Amino acid sequence: SQQGEEDPQALSIQEGENATMNCSYKTSINNLQWYRQNSGRGLVHLILIRSNEREKHSGRLRVTLDTSKKSSSLLITASRAADTASYFCATATGYNTDKLIFGTGTRLQVFP
Amino acid sequence: DTGVSQNPRHKITKRGQNVTFRCDPISEHNRLYWYRQTLGQGPEFLTYFQNEAQLEKSRLLSDRFSAERPKGSFSTLEIQRTEQGDSAMYLCASSWDAYEQYFGPGTRLTVT
Numbered sequence: 001s002q003q004g005e006e007d008p009q010a011l012s013i014q015e016g017e018n019a020t021m022n023c024s025y026k027t028s029i030n031n032l033q034w035y036r037q038n039s040g041r042g043l044v045h046l047i048l049i050r051s052n053e054r055e056k057h058s059g060r061l062r063v064t065l066d067t068s069k070k071s072s073s074l075l076i077t078a079s080r081a082a083d084t085a086s087y088f089c090a091t092a093t094g095y096n097t098d099k100l101i102f103g104t105g106t107r108l109q110v111f112p
Numbered sequence: 113d114t115g116v117s118q119n120p121r122h123k124i125t126k127r128g129q130n131v132t133f134r135c136d137p138i139s140e141h142n143r144l145y146w147y148r149q150t151l152g153q154g155p156e157f158l159t160y161f162q163n164e165a166q167l168e169k170s171r172l173l174s175d176r177f178s179a180e181r182p183k184g185s186f187s188t189l190e191i192q193r194t195e196q197g198d199s200a201m202y203l204c205a206s207s208w209d210a211y212e213q214y215f216g217p218g219t220r221l222t223v224t
Binding site: 035 | 143145147152153154155156157160162167168170203205207210211212213214215216217218
């Protein structure tokens with residue numbers, strides 16, 4: 001079963017605009033990760049935020065985590081056509097398990 | 113390229129046949145994971161190994177599925193008596209710790 005639900009399911013923007021995706025999850029977590037998937041490169045890890053962190057940056061990516069609301073957001077600033085992909089959040093509970101539970105994904109289309 | 117590799121990349125089989133997939137993780141990684149992904153969904157966890165020990169199996173992994181990781185290196189996933197519902201992308205990932213997972217390109221299985 002999927003842990004996370006992502007919103008929106010699909011997003012279309014112009015190059016240079018910002019893209020925001022949201023993820024909600026159901027159970028307590030140890031960390032939350034965001035992955036990107038496109039047909040050319042498969043699933044690629046983008047960023048990890050631990051349960052005791054509230055915000056994290058990596059290049060043009062900004063991730064926030066609100067454990068009280070069981071939600072996270074991924075912001076991609078100044079988007080490029082190459083950012084076109086599906087984006088998934090994945091949670092790790094960390095309780096005697098290493099597995100990731102993925103959300104349903106957001107399909108991002110960036111038009112040049 | 114020293115990333116995770118999977119073979120074959122595509123497999124078409126008839127219902128009732130057995131298939132076996134192989135995953136070669138990044139050499140220094142001690143953890144290896146199998147996930148299954150169907151169209152429009154996020155990956156779903158199947159099983160994972162730490163070294164040669166299989167530590168967790170999902171309920172998705174019916175008796176027809178078996179995974180091995182002899183000597184803690186490569187892993188194989190076998191599906192016996194395939195069914196049309198087994199059609200999916202089978203993803204392998206590896207990691208050194210319990211955090212970032214590196215994914216292979218996947219094996220796309222089509223059961224006719």
